[in-house]
Amino acid sequence: MSDIKIKVQDYSGDVQELEAPTDMGLSLMEFLKANEYPVLATCGGMALCATCHVKVEEGMDSLNDPGDQEMDQLDLLPNAEFNSRLACQLRLHPDMDGMMVRLAADEE
Amino acid sequence: MIQTDICIIGAGPVGLFAVFEAGLLKLRCHLVDALPQVGGQLSEIYPQKPIYDIPGYPEVKAQELVDNLMDQIKPFNPTFSLGERLDKVEKTATGFELRTSDGTEIDCKVVVIAGGLGCFEPRKPPLKEIAEFEGKGVSYMVKDPELFRDKNVILAGGGDSALDWTIELSKIAKKITLVHRNETFRGAPDSADKVFELAKEGKINLLLKSNLESISGNGKLNSVKIKGADKSEMELEADYLIPLFGLSPKLGPIADWGLSIHKNQIEVNTTDYSTNVPGIYAIGDINTYPGKLKLILCGFHEAALMAQSAFKHVYPDKHLSFKYTTVNGIESF
Numbered sequence: 001m002s003d004i005k006i007k008v009q010d011y012s013g014d015v016q017e018l019e020a021p022t023d024m025g026l027s028l029m030e031f032l033k034a035n036e037y038p039v040l041a042t043c044g045g046m047a048l049c050a051t052c053h054v055k056v057e058e059g060m061d062s063l064n065d066p067g068d069q070e071m072d073q074l075d076l077l078p079n080a081e082f083n084s085r086l087a088c089q090l091r092l093h094p095d096m097d098g099m100m101v102r103l104a105a106d107e108e
Numbered sequence: 109m110i111q112t113d114i115c116i117i118g119a120g121p122v123g124l125f126a127v128f129e130a131g132l133l134k135l136r137c138h139l140v141d142a143l144p145q146v147g148g149q150l151s152e153i154y155p156q157k158p159i160y161d162i163p164g165y166p167e168v169k170a171q172e173l174v175d176n177l178m179d180q181i182k183p184f185n186p187t188f189s190l191g192e193r194l195d196k197v198e199k200t201a202t203g204f205e206l207r208t209s210d211g212t213e214i215d216c217k218v219v220v221i222a223g224g225l226g227c228f229e230p231r232k233p234p235l236k237e238i239a240e241f242e243g244k245g246v247s248y249m250v251k252d253p254e255l256f257r258d259k260n261v262i263l264a265g266g267g268d269s270a271l272d273w274t275i276e277l278s279k280i281a282k283k284i285t286l287v288h289r290n291e292t293f294r295g296a297p298d299s300a301d302k303v304f305e306l307a308k309e310g311k312i313n314l315l316l317k318s319n320l321e322s323i324s325g326n327g328k329l330n331s332v333k334i335k336g337a338d339k340s341e342m343e344l345e346a347d348y349l350i351p352l353f354g355l356s357p358k359l360g361p362i363a364d365w366g367l368s369i370h371k372n373q374i375e376v377n378t379t380d381y382s383t384n385v386p387g388i389y390a391i392g393d394i395n396t397y398p399g400k401l402k403l404i405l406c407g408f409h410e411a412a413l414m415a416q417s418a419f420k421h422v423y424p425d426k427h428l429s430f431k432y433t434t435v436n437g438i439e440s441f
Contacts, residue, residue: 040372042225042357044393044402048153049225049357075294076267076354078233078320 004092007100009057010037015100022092028054028101029088037103045088047073051105052087053080059099063090079104110187112138113422115206115216117194117362120148122392122407123222124177129415131184132433134441135422138214140206144191147174148224161405173404183440189214193227195361203387218418221374221383221390222407227360231353233264233320238351245329246349250277258282260345262332264320265352266290271299273350278312285313285344287320287334323349359394370396380417381410387421389414 002023009015020031029052032039040051047069056063060083066074070089074080084104090096114130116123119141127137145151150170158167165173192208203217230248232238238246250256250273257280263270266288272295274286286303293300307314317337324331333343359372368375368384373396376383381391391414392407400406419428 038371042372046153050231051356071294072267073354075290076231076265078231078264078289078351078353080289 002094004094004097006031006096006098007058008032008035008037009100009102011103011106020092020096022094022096024092026092027088028052028090028092029086031092032087032103039087039103039105041088043088047086047089050074050077050086053077053103053105054085054087054101055081055104056083056085057100057102059096062093062095062097062099109213109215110138110189112136112187112214112216114138114218114220114418115140115204115214116220116222117141118148118222118224118392118394119143119146119188119190120222120224120392121150121173121177121404122224122411123148123220124174124181125408126220126222126391126411126414127181127184127186128177129412130418131181131441132431132438133415133419133428134439135218135415135419136186136441137184138187138189138216140189140192140194140208140212140214142191142193142209142227146178146188146190147171150174159404161403163405183438185441193360197365197388199387217387217422219388220414220418221362221388221394222392222411223359223362223390223394224392225357226362226372226394227358228355229358229360230351231356233351233353235320235323237323241323241325241329241349244327245325245347246323246351248351250350253277253280256281256348259347261285261348261350262287262344262346263350263352264288265354266293266295267352267354268295268299270352271295271303273352274312275299275302275306278306283313284311285315285346287315287318289317289319291316320349320351362394373400379413381414382417389418 003019006020007017029041042051043049050073070086074084113135114137116139119139130137155171157170189212192210195209196207198205204219206214256277260283261281262285263274264287278284306312318334321333321335331343332346335341374390376390376395378397381389383390391410393402
């Protein structure tokens with residue numbers, strides 16, 4: 001099986017562990033939306049709006065490095081931290097098994 | 109005053125194609141867009157990127173699609189107000205009266221919102237007091253640098269505009285402080301070097317690994333509290349605070365028109381993509397309905413259905429007979 005487990009903390013602090021498929025080419029943003037988390041994803045996944053901003057609480061090392069567009073966007077976010085990423089730029093991958101993210105767009 | 113049947117807000121691909129569908133029914137269109145050119149995101153953000161899901165085009169570059177759409181709607185002579193944001197909508201006896209940021213007035217019978225992502229507006233830092241100081245010391249852009257001459261100014265941010273304005277304003281302000289969350293800047297290396305140099309020479313106050321914590325004043329901005337990554341806090345006196353955290357897409361003034369809005373998108377009826385306000389339609393990425401897909405091709409479909417319904421709105425007494433372009437061609441006007 002290519003499913004992985006991802007923990008997601010929402011704005012109220014609740015943490016849920018979800019099973020995510022890695023063979024469908026989904027980004028973390030699309031997966032969060034599919035699970036009805038309040039992610040606006042206004043720009044549709046082009047690293048333009050930062051409404052899918054997450055903070056990676058566990059598993060930061062397993063992620064690919066952010067591209068230029070994402071770095072530019074993160075650099076502009078007032079509340080970004082060292083573990084900030086845009087979920088739309090994270091394609092679900094077996095290496096991400098066990099990661100934990102916290103929704104962070106609402107803090108702005 | 110501009111007189112037209114339909115005023116389309118947003119000149120992206122869907123707004124442009126709406127001109128075609130309206131034109132087939134002999135409805136005239138005027139388009140307003142905040143950007144200085146047509147094409148919306150396609151021209152502004154990814155003109156050279158290929159699009160693969162436009163029917164009939166195995167692959168087409170974004171700008172090429174926009175250029176083709178402009179060709180396609182030429183017979184219908186649309187008019188444009190570009191670089192202007194639509195600010196006001198008022199209901200009149202016969203339709204709507206609109207006003208743009210530049211004061212252009214448009215009289216129309218139907219409004220079609222094809223605003224895509226919405227307007228790009230300055231991103232605001234998460235300080236709860238910030239709204240009360242906007243225009244009273246807090247400003248999200250520098251329009252007239254002279255305003256800051258001999259003043260005590262705090263800038264926040266790490267992008268190009270934060271760097272550029274720090275350098276520029278350091279020449280005329282009494283005191284400049286730049287607050288940045290990181291230790292390094294991703295802006296142009298030359299500008300970053302210059303900022304570090306100015307700090308070394310004591311010409312600006314550079315606070316790295318620091319964030320805005322709160323602001324205070326009495327009717328006008330007075331001081332800004334800044335918190336370091338090491339939890340240290342300091343309060344600085346300031347005449348002005350300029351947060352430069354880039355732009356983020358917002359609905360903009362559309363949000364105040366009394367439309368039914370869900371998660372920043374306009375709710376529509378899928379029989380004709382009408383909103384809850386009679387005479388106002390929303391098509392393309394800005395609308396939402398069960399099963400909505402943010403695709404250009406879906407926006408094209410929405411434009412076709414909208415036009416049929418808009419016709420009935422403009423000419424309630426006229427009969428509309430559906431015609432194929434293959435049979436009847438295109439009658440320009």
